Amino acid sequence: MTVSNFVHGKAVRVRTRKLVEAAIARLNYRPNVSARSLRLAQEYSVGLVIADSDPEYLNDPFISRLVSGLSNYLSSLDFTLDVQGVAPERFEGATILRKVGNEALCAILCGPRALRKQQFDYLGRLGQPIIVFREIFAPSSPHVAIVGQDDLSGGRQLGEHLRERGVRSVVFVRPSLEWCAVEQREKGLRQALEGRRNPVAVRSVVTVSERFNDVHDTVTRELGRRTPDAIVAATDSMAAAALKACEHNGLRVPKDLLVAGFNGFDVWGYTSPTLTTVVSPAYELGRIAGELLLGRLKRGRFPRRTVSMPVRLQVGQSTA
Amino acid sequence: MTVSNFVHGKAVRVRTRKLVEAAIARLNYRPNVSARSLRLAQEYSVGLVIADSDPEYLNDPFISRLVSGLSNYLSSLDFTLDVQGVAPERFEGATILRKVGNEALCAILCGPRALRKQQFDYLGRLGQPIIVFREIFAPSSPHVAIVGQDDLSGGRQLGEHLRERGVRSVVFVRPSLEWCAVEQREKGLRQALEGRRNPVAVRSVVTVSERFNDVHDTVTRELGRRTPDAIVAATDSMAAAALKACEHNGLRVPKDLLVAGFNGFDVWGYTSPTLTTVVSPAYELGRIAGELLLGRLKRGRFPRRTVSMPVRLQVGQSTA
DNA sequence: TTGAAAGCGTTACCAC
């Protein structure tokens, strides 16, 4: 009865249509997605698994922008986004991966490279279309594509900039939890600063977490040893904390030393002085992943297996 | 065959188990969630619809924390979170509401009160367990519960604080998009400042959006007219932009005027001076909503129909 | 301990 109507606008006599509509209203009828999915073998949903030990994983401004971009694109095609954050150690057991309830998956990995590799290979074996964000491994399975940004170049751009500013020593501040993007940023930074005729010394300092207090404490301790010409932090939030630590230690930025970060979302503008940063197209990354994934579902293969978006140096007052 | 095994650890002969395990590995078998859901009439997933005209709706630090709290709690009970952001005008058409693919729903509403009321009533008619965040309407349907925080008290606390600081005129900066929380904050602020023997003048100023530049411009324009004793912004991000506008206009905070915001997540600490703010338990709100919703699914009713979490004034340098 | 059968709500197909 309802069926005939719901064959999606098939020709129906006016009287019948009225009848059906009345019944729908009366019974408060809404189609059951599970039954539909089962019958059609389509799920209309994409899963997103985020390996992050921080329970507030969505606070990361990069991740929240990426998720917005992805979710909005999916929404526009009537797909839903199924999110789950999971501690890196418990990645493989994640419910979102164990059940086939999503037609496709996206993943954001972190942790030591070996662990990430393991997670990456595990994803490849699932046999579902999958997009992994910001990863360096080459897609091994045809089901897997990688969407990222050129963090290596970002690091280099910032390195070149500092070199032009005449910096002779740099401290790079990064969180203990390993992220592929951070590794690349550091690598690019070192390439621009160390490997030349006039090498600039780069020293890495690890903070317990990305939280304000941890970064603030670590940088304060570091400044107690010796004041570098510049501090580069893995993210703008961390750079903001470093800035505060400088202020707290009576150092003026950019007069006594320079400070810079990465991402360029909001934080860079809140601080005094405003931060020099490398702008990430996080929202775009999410949207592109959505496009690739739905294209893959429709046409059966990825047009490209890796996408790398450009990043852009944005000079602020902190390195002026 | 596989069935017997998957009756979830029912007694199985060792040889059979091995056989089944081998088959699972060989076929790369994963149970189909749709079929399972259909059979059991359970979905193992909760939907979250966020009415926000900003496509980057998840960037809002309140929302991202709330979603983290909700999603983590759901994860811990093997539930999934299905997110969709939708423009307030198109709320009722949202895919996430039209299909029964989630056992329960959460909603964050915004926009003019009348529109919100309409959305609220629409949700009540869906007949599914639903939690609405930060809303003032009383739950009409037994399916609906409300989880919020005491923004009215937050506004009052901040108002009292400013009064103690001897403030005589206050500008309240809020975004043009109406949020229930912002209304309450303003109301509380006015209660503390206006309705007394020595009333303090409160003037509301509306910004196009919550974005840095919009707030910065609006506040700069406002400062051109007359400098109030204090600026209170609807959120810390907006307060940070206001702070920058003051700085830009050669005004020193807190010497020339005071500035304060709401939420107390991160931004308050990035600025110079650090911001006075009212701390929101956003992560907790998400977690509590998860508890209520899953409790409701299990036991058939909400133990409470409204929950209101306390907020706390945190004094920073900007009103010292 | 194993397996056969029924049924969840939907859609595709095919008679009427």
Place this chain on the structure above:
DNA sequence: GTGGTAACGCTTTCAA
């Protein structure tokens, strides 16, 4: 234009 039937993959029940 309409409606009956089968099948999607799973779990429950019950008989072997």
